[in-house]
Amino acid sequence: MTIQEEIRQLCRQKNAVIMAHYYQRGEVQDVADFIGDSLALAQQAAKTKADIIVMCGVHFMAETAKCLCPDKKVLIPAPEAGCSLADSCQAADLRKWKEQHPDYTVVSYVNTSAEVKALTDVVVTSSNALKIVNQLPKDAKILFGPDQNLGNYINSMTGRQMELWNGSCHVHARFSAEALMRLKQEHPNAKVLTHPECKQVIINLSDVVGSTQALLNYVREHKDSEYIIVTEWGVIHEMQKSCPDVRFIPVPPEVTEGVGCSCNECEYMRMITLEKLRDTLHDETNTVEVPLDIAEQAIRSIRRMLEMS
Ligand code: 13P
Numbered sequence: 327m328t329i330q331e332e333i334r335q336l337c338r339q340k341n342a343v344i345m346a347h348y349y350q351r352g353e354v355q356d357v358a359d360f361i362g363d364s365l366a367l368a369q370q371a372a373k374t375k376a377d378i379i380v381m382c383g384v385h386f387m388a389e390t391a392k393c394l395c396p397d398k399k400v401l402i403p404a405p406e407a408g409c410s411l412a413d414s415c416q417a418a419d420l421r422k423w424k425e426q427h428p429d430y431t432v433v434s435y436v437n438t439s440a441e442v443k444a445l446t447d448v449v450v451t452s453s454n455a456l457k458i459v460n461q462l463p464k465d466a467k468i469l470f471g472p473d474q475n476l477g478n479y480i481n482s483m484t485g486r487q488m489e490l491w492n493g494s495c496h497v498h499a500r501f502s503a504e505a506l507m508r509l510k511q512e513h514p515n516a517k518v519l520t521h522p523e524c525k526q527v528i529i530n531l532s533d534v535v536g537s538t539q540a541l542l543n544y545v546r547e548h549k550d551s552e553y554i555i556v557t558e559w560g561v562i563h564e565m566q567k568s569c570p571d572v573r574f575i576p577v578p579p580e581v582t583e584g585v586g587c588s589c590n591e592c593e594y595m596r597m598i599t600l601e602k603l604r605d606t607l608h609d610e611t612n613t614v615e616v617p618l619d620i621a622e623q624a625i626r627s628i629r630r631m632l633e634m635s
């Protein structure tokens with residue numbers, strides 16, 4: 327039996343569902359029941375009938391699923407898979423920021439711990455951030471964190487002046503503008519598709535700015551002959567499956583570390599392997615727990631997001 331067959335058999339035996347983010351290794355995406363961006367993963371978790379959710383993503387994604395499904399077992403095959411962006415915003419520091427801005431609405435990116443979500447009025451993802459911020463009262467004073475680049479992008483698109491936390495994703499913030507300009511010259515017909523966690527200089531060089539799902543939808547609908555992709559390159563796996571004849575060109579990071587580093591990769595997302603997935607499912611280890619008081623607070627801002635999406 328192949329490892330993929332073993333995993334699928336375990337899922338059937340245990341009534342488990344595997345959810346994978348688009349930044350996962352291709353072989354992990356291929357064995358999943360559901361692949362999505364962070365919004366879609368939360369939406370799927372909220373409605374699944376499975377007894378066990380195996381979250382192939384980073385820790386905050388598993389925590390969000392646990393908050394939405396407190397009675398289900400949520401497993402993460404690599405519990406050490408964190409997120410540099412989520413780590414940049416600790417709950418104690420957010421509490422202080424809130425104290426300094428008592429009449430502000432707190433809007434937090436989903437890339438945060440459950441503790442931070444518990445201090446938040448509404449959570450957003452890159453898929454729904456514009457839509458949700460646009461629904462807040464025009465005169466609302468807003469604290470937005472932790473991604474400064476996404477916050478800048480939302481401010482520029484909505485005309486708001488949200489106060490921004492000084493955090494960024496080490497993957498998206500390090501794309502090289504020089505390399506992008508060179509690739510644009512080499513491929514003049516290629517559209518540049520970019521995630522809004524990238525810096526303004528990169529956004530300015532782009533044709534389409536959107537969440538992982540929005541970029542994938544764009545490719546599926548337009549099917550141009552080539553695209554330059556400015557986000558974590560794992561998404562190219564699904565793009566290439568959807569459009570086998572299209573050429574996808576990843577953009578390298580600013581500093582090329584190591585040999586042959588030609589694309590940006592989130593090392594946390596790559597921590598999950600098929601072997602870890604099989605073993606976690608088999609042994610039902612690496613359960614994700616969120617203290618009840620935190621989960622009860624966090625679920626309010628998560629549910630508010632789902633209602634406003
Ligand atoms: P998405 O919301 O597009 O899935 O992005 C999540 C993420 O971690 C981006 O780095």
Ligand code: SF4
Nearest residue numbers: 409410411495497592
């Ligand atoms: Fe976090 Fe960046 Fe990895 Fe996304 S790509 S999970 S924001 S470190």
